[in-house]
Amino acid sequence: MIQNSAGILIINHPGDELADAVTANLHNQGIRTIQIAPDTLASRQIRLHDGTLYLDSMPIHGTLFRVSPDSKFSDGYQINDQAFCDAEIRSVLLAALNLESMLALNRYDATAWFEGLGWPTWRRKLIRAGIPVSEFLFGDSDVSVPRVWYPYGSPNAMRAPDYHAKRTLGSALTESTTVQKSLVVGKDVVVGRQAASICATAEWLAAQGVYLAEIAADVDDRILTVNTLPMIEKFETNNLVGCQIAEMFYAHLHGG
Amino acid sequence: MRICMVGDSQDLSCTYMSWLAQKRDIEVVTLDEDALGVHWSFTYADLKPGMGVIERGGKCYPYSSFCGAFVRLHPEPGLPSDLSLPAEEASALVVERRYAMQHFLNSLPFPVANRPFSGRSNGSKPHQMNLLAQAGFTVPRWIVSNETAAVAEFARQCPEGVIYKSCSGLRSKVRLLDKEFLNRLQEGTSPVVVQKYISGYDVRIHVVKHQIFATKIISHGIDYRFESDDNQFQETAVPQQIHTLCINFAEAESLTIAGFDFRVTDQGEWYCLEVNPVPTFLPYEMTTGQAIGKAILDLFVSQANVALAM
Numbered sequence: 001m002i003q004n005s006a007g008i009l010i011i012n013h014p015g016d017e018l019a020d021a022v023t024a025n026l027h028n029q030g031i032r033t034i035q036i037a038p039d040t041l042a043s044r045q046i047r048l049h050d051g052t053l054y055l056d057s058m059p060i061h062g063t064l065f066r067v068s069p070d071s072k073f074s075d076g077y078q079i080n081d082q083a084f085c086d087a088e089i090r091s092v093l094l095a096a097l098n099l100e101s102m103l104a105l106n107r108y109d110a111t112a113w114f115e116g117l118g119w120p121t122w123r124r125k126l127i128r129a130g131i132p133v134s135e136f137l138f139g140d141s142d143v144s145v146p147r148v149w150y151p152y153g154s155p156n157a158m159r160a161p162d163y164h165a166k167r168t169l170g171s172a173l174t175e176s177t178t179v180q181k182s183l184v185v186g187k188d189v190v191v192g193r194q195a196a197s198i199c200a201t202a203e204w205l206a207a208q209g210v211y212l213a214e215i216a217a218d219v220d221d222r223i224l225t226v227n228t229l230p231m232i233e234k235f236e237t238n239n240l241v242g243c244q245i246a247e248m249f250y251a252h253l254h255g256g
Numbered sequence: 257m258r259i260c261m262v263g264d265s266q267d268l269s270c271t272y273m274s275w276l277a278q279k280r281d282i283e284v285v286t287l288d289e290d291a292l293g294v295h296w297s298f299t300y301a302d303l304k305p306g307m308g309v310i311e312r313g314g315k316c317y318p319y320s321s322f323c324g325a326f327v328r329l330h331p332e333p334g335l336p337s338d339l340s341l342p343a344e345e346a347s348a349l350v351v352e353r354r355y356a357m358q359h360f361l362n363s364l365p366f367p368v369a370n371r372p373f374s375g376r377s378n379g380s381k382p383h384q385m386n387l388l389a390q391a392g393f394t395v396p397r398w399i400v401s402n403e404t405a406a407v408a409e410f411a412r413q414c415p416e417g418v419i420y421k422s423c424s425g426l427r428s429k430v431r432l433l434d435k436e437f438l439n440r441l442q443e444g445t446s447p448v449v450v451q452k453y454i455s456g457y458d459v460r461i462h463v464v465k466h467q468i469f470a471t472k473i474i475s476h477g478i479d480y481r482f483e484s485d486d487n488q489f490q491e492t493a494v495p496q497q498i499h500t501l502c503i504n505f506a507e508a509e510s511l512t513i514a515g516f517d518f519r520v521t522d523q524g525e526w527y528c529l530e531v532n533p534v535p536t537f538l539p540y541e542m543t544t545g546q547a548i549g550k551a552i553l554d555l556f557v558s559q560a561n562v563a564l565a566m
Binding site for chain 2: 043045087099111115116136151152167169171
């Protein structure tokens with residue numbers, strides 16, 4: 001049974017309008033909320049014990065995690081201590097987001113958490129799940145047709161690099177380009193196309209605990225990229241998604 | 257028959273595995289991370305991984321000609337030897353190249369010890385301890401906190417004593433909790449794992465697929481890894497239940513080789529502390545004669561025989 005005194009933790013960079021919308025909705029529902037920037041986390045009182053996360057003594061049963069796991073968490077610590085401190089907080093967060101008592105948006109497994117939330121991680125997982133993905137060539141590929149380059153650490157396509165860079169960076173090249181992006185919350189497509197591959201991806205992501213994502217598909221409806229930290233530009237969409245996420249937290253806190 | 261050594265060929269485990277392989281007439285192709293694009297390169301489509309090719313020194317090696325890869329990635333890989341870049345660009349290159357190495361290793365269609373995606377839970381001790389407990393291991397009671405009062409109260413509930421250690425996968429020495437540490441907590445620090453101290457001895461179990469190698473370590477220190485003066489290593493037996501749990505957990509974490517750390521009480525209770533996906537098995541093999549490296553090679557060779565038979 002979820003304790004009524006438990007609250008929701010929201011970790012976001014300043015200016016994240018979706019996080020602000022969720023926070024406002026939770027406040028309206030009378031739910032205790034702590035909204036903080038990631039770099040302040042290491043300065044807070046943290047406790048993980050008997051299956052519950054406590055932040056400043058408040059039991060946390062839901063977390064909206066809107067930053068990358070490799071964010072800086074250690075503002076206020078000495079420069080020489082920050083890398084260690086960041087790693088420590090990162091490891092506590094992974095454990096916390098995977099607690100049974102916690103509804104996390106998003107929940108990641110250790111592979112995604114430490115390998116990075118970029119497209120290569122999701123691509124490998126989607127291939128294993130049998131979901132169609134765009135065709136890529138990796139490394140020192142000798143290709144004559146024009147291709148675009150997806151750096152492993154970036155969601156954005158770039159012009160293909162020269163020969164030496166391509167070899168040295170083991171570059172990922174594809175002919176595919178994004179046709180449209182779909183925003184999914186839970187298993188539902190909130191904005192964009194509802195192609196079978198996108199719905200299958202949304203369902204698979206939700207089964208892993210990834211409830212919020214932007215999915216890009218190519219012209220053949222194969223999945224090109226997955227972004228689990230989408231920024232939403234439209235005010236109305238932010239409010240809609242913010243309301244949906246707040247309702248998910250409300251239901252979780254009240255045993256739904 | 258051919259294997260590859262990937263990452264840092266100067267690593268002692270890589271050197272040893274190469275020597276073992278060459279004694280068995282297994283060809284070793286060295287693929288150093290800092291030489292990618294200079295001395296070697298790869299080409300593959302991950303939707304057709306069997307068609308991949310590794311090029312090294314003007315020779316092309318189809319993926320299908322390899323039966324295994326042994327991996328040791330350097331924590332701070334360098335730039336290619338003939339390349340000089342401003343610090344920021346050098347850092348960007350190293351990061352992007354590491355991603356490429358990970359994708360390459362994760363996609364290889366033959367056994368890899370270990371793939372970068374496997375055993376990642378070791379990066380978070382509290383998360384891994386939760387997974388171990390869910391899998392059926394007995395894990396000593398623990399708390400993670402930077403709150404002095406909570407840690408002191410937890411310690412009070414453990415009259416046999418408590419130890420503390422880092423939360424992350426960064427190597428750190430395990431120490432007994434004392435007043436000095438509580439004072440440091442009071443001054444403000446990041447959270448630590450504080451755990452019930454288990455009186456007894458250490459056991460390291462190496463799992464290579466379905467084989468296990470157990471070593472009992474008799475030490476007078478709290479953390480034998482850092483107090484090596486009078487440590488004694490002995491091959492030891494393992495209860496069947498622990499044997500099964502280790503093999504199942506390693507498989508669930510996609511680990512070809514894994515190193516499990518246990519504390520065992522004099523009453524024969526086995527407490528699992530953690531699982532290491534990059535275990536340094538040499539000290540255990542050298543002191544007990546357990547053929548852990550050979551088991552890894554045997555596994556690779558057996559996969560080559562399967563491929564030949566198909």
